[in-house]
Amino acid sequence: MATSPRVLVVDDEADVLQIFLDLFETTGHEGVTAANGEEAIALIQRESFDLVVTDINLPGQDGLAVLRAAREADPDLAVIVITGFASTSTAIEALRSGAYDYLTKPFDLWDVAQVIERGIERKRLALENRRLLSDLELANEELRGHEEILREKVAVATRRMASLYEVGREITASLDVKRTLPLVLAKAVELMEGRAGLLFLRDAETGVFACEVAHGIPDERVAQALRFAEGAGASGRVAAEGAPRIVTTEEAAADGMLPLIDAENALIVPLVSGERTVGVIDVVDRPGGFLPEHAELLTLFAAQAANAITNAQAYQKARELDRMKSEFVAVVSHEVRTPLTSIKGSLELLTDPKYFEMPAQSRDLLNICQANAERLAQLINDILDFSKLESSRLSSHFTAVNPAHVLSEAIEQLQTTVGGEGLQIANEIHPAAPSVVADEKRLVQVLTNLLSNALKFSGGKGVTVGARPADEGGIVFFVSDQGHGIAEADLPKLFQKFRQIDSSTTRRAGGTGLGLVISKGIVEEHGGRIWVESEVGKGSTFSFWIPARAACLDSATVEDPALTDGTEIAA
Numbered sequence: 001m002a003t004s005p006r007v008l009v010v011d012d013e014a015d016v017l018q019i020f021l022d023l024f025e026t027t028g029h030e031g032v033t034a035a036n037g038e039e040a041i042a043l044i045q046r047e048s049f050d051l052v053v054t055d056i057n058l059p060g061q062d063g064l065a066v067l068r069a070a071r072e073a074d075p076d077l078a079v080i081v082i083t084g085f086a087s088t089s090t091a092i093e094a095l096r097s098g099a100y101d102y103l104t105k106p107f108d109l110w111d112v113a114q115v116i117e118r119g120i121e122r123k124r125l126a127l128e129n130r131r132l133l134s135d136l137e138l139a140n141e142e143l144r145g146h147e148e149i150l151r152e153k154v155a156v157a158t159r160r161m162a163s164l165y166e167v168g169r170e171i172t173a174s175l176d177v178k179r180t181l182p183l184v185l186a187k188a189v190e191l192m193e194g195r196a197g198l199l200f201l202r203d204a205e206t207g208v209f210a211c212e213v214a215h216g217i218p219d220e221r222v223a224q225a226l227r228f229a230e231g232a233g234a235s236g237r238v239a240a241e242g243a244p245r246i247v248t249t250e251e252a253a254a255d256g257m258l259p260l261i262d263a264e265n266a267l268i269v270p271l272v273s274g275e276r277t278v279g280v281i282d283v284v285d286r287p288g289g290f291l292p293e294h295a296e297l298l299t300l301f302a303a304q305a306a307n308a309i310t311n312a313q314a315y316q317k318a319r320e321l322d323r324m325k326s327e328f329v330a331v332v333s334h335e336v337r338t339p340l341t342s343i344k345g346s347l348e349l350l351t352d353p354k355y356f357e358m359p360a361q362s363r364d365l366l367n368i369c370q371a372n373a374e375r376l377a378q379l380i381n382d383i384l385d386f387s388k389l390e391s392s393r394l395s396s397h398f399t400a401v402n403p404a405h406v407l408s409e410a411i412e413q414l415q416t417t418v419g420g421e422g423l424q425i426a427n428e429i430h431p432a433a434p435s436v437v438a439d440e441k442r443l444v445q446v447l448t449n450l451l452s453n454a455l456k457f458s459g460g461k462g463v464t465v466g467a468r469p470a471d472e473g474g475i476v477f478f479v480s481d482q483g484h485g486i487a488e489a490d491l492p493k494l495f496q497k498f499r500q501i502d503s504s505t506t507r508r509a510g511g512t513g514l515g516l517v518i519s520k521g522i523v524e525e526h527g528g529r530i531w532v533e534s535e536v537g538k539g540s541t542f543s544f545w546i547p548a549r550a551a552c553l554d555s556a557t558v559e560d561p562a563l564t565d566g567t568e569i570a571a
Contacts, residue, residue: 004030005120006047010040010054011082013492016105020053023109029116037061041069048074051119053103055082056090057524064097071098076126078119082107084496092175092315101213101311114274118307125303133158175315179211183304188281189215191301192267192294195285197224201227201271201309202278209239209280212380217261233257235268239277244269244295258284265289269298271306278306336380344373398550401440403433403467403475409440410447411465414455424462425451431468436475437549443523446530447477449515450542457540474528474547481541484536494532495520519544526550 007029009020017033024031033041044052044066044157052070056063063081070079077098083091091102100119103112125358140151171379181199189197189478196216200209211226231240233256238245247266251257258266263284271279281302286294307506351363358366447465454463458481470476486494495516523530523544534540 004028005050006032006561007051007053007120008032008034008040008049010037010041010052010063011060011335011408012036012059015492016082019109020112023113027113036445037063038148040066044069046071049077050123051116052077052079053082053116054079055084056094057084064094067094067097067099076123078122080115080119095175095311101276101307111532118274122303122307125300130301175312177309177312177316180312181310183217184309185213185215185281188298188301188305189283192283192298193286194267194283196261196263197284198261198282198518200239200280200282202239209235212279228257234266235280235282235292236332238268238270239280242270242272242277244299246290246292246295252284258282266293267298269295269302271302273306273311274309279309281305301570304366336376340373340377340380344370344377349551376445397441398437398439400437401438401443403477404429406440406443406447406477407465407467410451413444413448414451424458424460426462426464426466427457428464428466430466430468432469433475434469434548436546438526438546439522439550442526443477443546444524446544447479449519450479453515454479454483454540454542457481457483469544472545472547474545476543476545477542478541480539482539485536485538486532486540487536491532491534 007016007020007024009031010033011017011020012035014035017035021033032043032047034043037054037060040052040054041061041253043049048068052066054063054066067079067081070077079098081091081094081099081102082105083102084105091099091104094102100122105117105496137557181446185197185199186197189195190396196212197221198211198217201212207230208229209228228235228236228239234245234247234251235257245268247258247263247268249264252263253267261284263282265286266282266284267286268282269281270277271281280300281297283290347366350358351366351370407427407429411427414425451463451465458510461482463482464480465478467475469476520530523546526546527550528544528546529543530542532540532542
């Protein structure tokens with residue numbers, strides 16, 4: 001009796017683990033969970049799994065470490081990585097390291113189920129390949145009298161499997177559709193030793209299959225065979241049935257399309273993604289015709305090719321959406337900033353007693369307008385920063401940073417923004433707190449965000465900000481308040497975009513819900529981490545660690561603002 005596929009899910013969020021376990025109850029999979037990288041690696045080394053789903057950002061050993069451990073334990077084990085940001089840069093790095101696919105939070109459960117099924121199917125195909133080779137080896141033992149013939153068959157099969165593995169690596173190495181499609185077709189023709197080939201993809205709107213690329217066929221012949229409907233001709237029947245078809249010389253002559261490209265014989269296989277045929281590959285004119293083993297081999301190749309094409313298409317769509325989103329944000333921010341600048345300037349003139357005299361009540365109303373204009377400007381800046389964060393291009397100017405200067409700058413900036421000279425902010429910096437190489441402007445931004453939140457929820461009791469040396473090197477900044485604290489169930493929501501803890505206090509405080517997300521992104525771009533410790537009724541402490549040198553720096557030197565002669569120091 002067949003056993004249920006075993007799937008290991010690794011995530012430090014209990015809610016996410018439960019979502020997967022609930023999903024597996026409906027799909028019939030056996031789910032095993034791990035809350036961190038170390039636990040996952042131990043499970044992988046000790047037990048056998050059909051698939052691994054892991055978050056990229058994990059405490060301790062990260063998702064890439066889990067990926068490496070899985071690849072070492074079982075080269076055929078598919079690993080799906082999860083990233084918490086719309087930016088695909090980290091996920092692409094994982095794909096290049098051997099990951100099968102990636103998911104972005106929040107994700108659609110139907111899409112997740114489909115990706116998981118494809119990953120499990122990939123391993124099943126690999127095991128099937130091994131089984132075929134094992135069968136050949138057993139046959140070799142049984143037919144010693146035909147040793148030479150059998151040796152040649154094994155050699156041919158081995159070469160084909162090796163070729164399949166190598167071409168599979170090639171076609172999955174790129175996420176560029178324009179490069180992937182011609183490469184897939186060229187490798188299919190080469191693998192089958194055919195004369196030429198065509199690759200068709202299904203039009204999502206019409207359902208008609210259109211020729212995307214051709215290999216070894218003159219352009220004028222391709223133009224005649226550009227499209228076919230599902231069920232029409234040999235290629236259409238393959239698309240409808242989802243099974244390969246060998247077309248003999250007699251059948252090719254009677255086909256509606258193959259004579260147009262002078263094909264004498266053909267092997268047609270479907271490109272299947274999930275349960276849907278997304279395309280068809282036609283390889284034509286192999287000397288001596290095609291055999292069932294050729295159909296089996298090309299079907300295995302087509303399974304890899306379908307995944308490569310689907311991934312490339314998804315990546316292209318994601319990049320296009322990202323480009324459109326960036327353009328939209330840029331246009332909207334420009335259109336909003338232009339009138340906002342005029343409003344702010346007018347308000348500044350109106351509130352200046354050198355130019356206008358007015359009653360105190362009128363001046364108070366203008367001050368309210370001015371404060372809200374500043375708030376609107378900050379909201380626009382948050383949206384722009386979030387857009388840059390998703391494009392992995394937020395921090396840019398790195399220098400040797402003095403922590404005392406960062407703290408005083410954040411406090412001064414907050415006082416200027418809210419106009420509160422009497423704010424109760426205690427500055428506690430450890431005398432041994434070291435300088436770090438970082439983007440000073442962005443560190444101030446993180447501290448300002450944390451201070452602003454702390455003051456909102458401190459209940460007028462004041463807050464404490466400070467810095468201390470980190471045990472692992474670098475520095476830890478912290479912001480503490482004595483407010484009402486945060487419930488344990490609400491802690492996972494803090495660093496999610498557009499999320500605020502749903503209570504009357506936070507609703508009064510307002511905001512975009514992006515401040516902590518942006519802060520987390522800035523810290524992680526520096527190679528650090530951010531966390532919170534809180535107890536209801538006793539307040540909260542937000543802390544973040546910055547390493548001695550920002551992880552994203554490529555150069556070996558950085559500017560030292562403490563040096564007046566413009567020289568550079570080693571990072």
